[in-house]
Amino acid sequence: MAEATRVRVLAAIEELGFVRNEAARTLRKGSGRTLGVIVEDLAGPCAADLVRGVERACDTGGYDIIWCTSDGDPEKERRRLDFLEQQGVSGVIVAPVALDADRVARLRARDIRTVLLDRRMSGTTASSVGVDHRQGGRLATRHLVELGRHDIAFVTTEPEPPPVRQRRGGALQSLGQAGYAPEQVLTIAEQEPTAQAGQRAARRLLEFGTLPTGVFCVDDLLAVGLVNELTRNGVKIPQDVAVVGYGDIAPAATCVVPLTTVRQPRDELGAAAAELLMDEAEGRHLTLAPELVVRDSAS
Template identity: 40%
Template sequence: MANDAGVRRSSMREVARAAGVSVSTVANVLSRPAIVAPETRRRVEQAIRHMGYVRHGPARQLRGLPSPIVGSVILDLANPFFAELNRGIEDRLAEAGCLVLACSTDLQPAKERQVLDLLEEQAVRGVIIAPIGPDPAVLLEMSRRGTPVVLVDRPRDGLDLCAVGVDDVLGGRLAAEHLLSLGHRRIVYLGGTFETGTVIRRREGVRQAMRAAGLDPDDLLIDLRLPIHPPPLVEAAAAGVQQILAERPLPTAVLCLNDTAALGVLHGLGVAGVKVPQDISVVGYDNLAFAAGLAPALTTVNQPKYQLGRAAADLLLDEARPDHAHREIRFRPSLVIRASTAPPRRA
């Protein structure tokens, strides 16, 4: 068979003849290598390399075999949290012989819908998505039409889909309880003018912690929402420091929606001559790789980013099983205390 450039492709039948096996054995080596005896698999793989055999994707799908391509639809690949999450997806699916097509939606609903339509048109094996909004209608319809969908970084909430997430309410509560235990009472929660469910749930965790301590979050919690999307997030958070410093009485702590925003806050406070944690404590969320190397090192809430991605990929692969049942995997966050938090100077 020749491709569009006129170069002849080796066929699966020719590979089988060269390896001295059946065509079905070659197909198994390509699609289900674990069921083929090691010596036979080695002989077939050697023949594939020697003959330069390349699988033909459209023909594969015409034979009813699933596509090896999986769509990973996330908010922002430039965000280190999603980059590490996507690495977990990619590594796990590579083990299963799949290729990940990673797409950023940049918190734009129209772009998310366009990406999903294109992936479905390409008959991908499935989609792993960190959805922008709460409306799951498009995703449910996609699943009903035969394209498996797995939610990541979002709870299942009773949907007929698989989901992997972290208990964000607990994460917000852990961060707030730490600040309250140090004596902080007037706290800024730094969120955004456009927020995903993860950020909203973290805020609720903060409010829960304050109420449990006998405090009224409506009086003491400063809910500051910045235009932090689309990126750059660091610059927007740094600029937002002026709003924090304009509050009276001055807050003694800032709890940021993620570590990237906390990085911007630390920079903005430094430019303003405000010392951390002596004047204001700062807490992040995610425990990104750079958090421990900041000056001061950042107190933050740890999420198992890589494990989130691998778990989502596992659920997607499990969709192919005839006995598959939709389920949810939820991880617990943990608090990592570093040098950016301390008791406030004022009572």
């Protein structure tokens, strides 16, 4: 191909947003029964249950799955979506990073439906499946109040993704109903939801001199790190400080002090997302209920 012709072709491809359909190109049999899934991290402690739910539903429905990760990177998310378009998937499940309405419309124009995890996107055909995180936050702090814990701290991440903001909003609502003013709630923000960040949060609490009697962590890994570090420093859990986490990941039950937490129905979340795609549903929004699991850290 002449260079001038190649340049014109590439310009046309860019203008039209063309993506080569590898499935059609290779005439692969059964390509219309494949779903794509993009999550931030398949190796994370929350991913295993989600994976089981999606795979169980797809096995029942006779669909195959292409798994992708974005690592929370908008550019990686864009490339993964390009790849899934090329594979000719019939639908995508996305834990969105930078996905916007234009990209959802582009997917739909190629007959690819979208289901979002823990997000809603108005003005699009995208369906969504999420957890009632506001209710989860209310459950956590209500439990601390019912235990008689009057000095409560909140350990979060900065910046807060929408589900975490919802947890904090529900927690503050519950505390407000119990007569707490927002300024009475000590807030500690860490950069990431890890056990190491939880340890740092615990050390920051210890620096205040007077410890809160109750702590709500927006993520179980934060709570696990916090409980372990406080325990190493001679703080008795829950006698001195009651701690509630969020997520009910596997390490929660095996923490040095088994963790009271708010369980997310991740298995059901994954199954529901896959079923919406297989049913070719559009614009449907399902909200699943969290559940308080009481263990030794706040009992």
